[in-house]
Amino acid sequence: MAGKKMKFGTKAIHAGLEPDPATGAVMTPIYQTSTYHQESPGNHKGYEYSRSSNPTRSALEKNLASLENGNYGVCFGSGVAAIDAILKLLKSGDEVLSTNDLYGGSYRIFTKIFAQFGIKFNFVDMSCMEDVEKHVTSATKLLWVETPTNPMMSIIDIKAASVIARKHELILAVDNTFASPYLQNPLDLGADIVMHSVTKYIGGHSDLVMGALITNNNELAEKLYFIQKVQVLYVVPKIVFWP
Ligand SMILES: Cc1ncc(COP(=O)(O)O)c(C=O)c1O
Known part of the structure; x- marks a missing residue:
């Protein structure tokens, strides 16, 4: 993975960026195109259609993956789209076993959208992980941890959550928006997926709405890229750099 050995500041500036193959530009251009030329069907330079992937978004995805010590980054049009x-x-x-203190928009998408498709959400106090384990059932598939939480700034022990996740074969997803990758790297603590509202600290200047997922798990990455391809919708309008 590009940039794994670099320090944080170097990664923020350089990870994922290669000189533009067409011109040699050292800063990744914004490719304002929906579609890419193919010499013959399937014979192209790695890009076909900008929803599936495009060089600008790929550079951002590699950069954010590097900041979270992950192998794969998957970007979306908002944090909620990433969720x-x-x-x-x-x-x-x-x-889904979720913390009971979490961002209102996460609660809304859980209870108002996905609950109506037959997914059940249990909201529990995650200050004591031993108590959390009592709520795991044979149907539990996802452990949703937000830490620090918005708005209460409660802290959840990601390492302890990962022990439960491994034991019961759950996916551990951590909303790391409020800590930012500068202060906390959930993959290093045993999480399977890190989620960011890039809109917040990573964006840094209140001038964009964006979401990101980062993982080291090949199988999850493949599924998430597929979901991104069928769902989203976004040519990243600018590359964000750590302020
Ligand atoms: C902790 C947390 N997660 C997710 C989101 C949703 O992100 P977005 O507003 O980019 O859709 C927010 C937004 O405030 C948030 O604070």
Whole structure:
């Protein structure tokens, strides 16, 4: 993975960026195109259609993956769209164990959108992980941790959550928006997926809305890229750099 050995500041500036193959530009251009030329069907330079992937978004995805010590970054048009993609890993009858203190928009998408498709959400106090384990059932598939929480700034022990996740074969997803990758790297603590509202600290200047998922798990990455391809919708309008 590009940039794994670099320090944080160097990664923020350089990770994922290669000189533009067409011109040699050292800063990745914004490719304002929906479609890419193919010499013959399927014979192209790695890009076909900008929803599936495009060089600008790929550079951002590699950069954010590097900041979270992950192998794969998957970007979306908002933090909520990134959460939506994680929930699409599930199916009707599956259960989610979530912290009971979390961003209102996450609660809204859980209870008002995905609950109506037969996914069950249990909201529990995650200050004591031993208590959390009592709520795991045979249908539980996802452990949803937000730490620090918005708005209460409660802290959840990600390492302890990962022990439960491994034991019960759950996906551990951590909303790391409020800590930012500068202060906390959930993959290093055993999480399977890190989620960011890039809109917040990573964006840094209140001038964009964006979401990101980062993982080291090949199988999850493949599924998330597929969900991104069928769902989202976004040519990143600018590359964000750590302020
Ligand atoms: C902790 C947290 N997660 C997710 C989101 C949703 O992100 P977005 O507003 O980019 O859709 C927010 C937004 O405030 C948030 O604070």
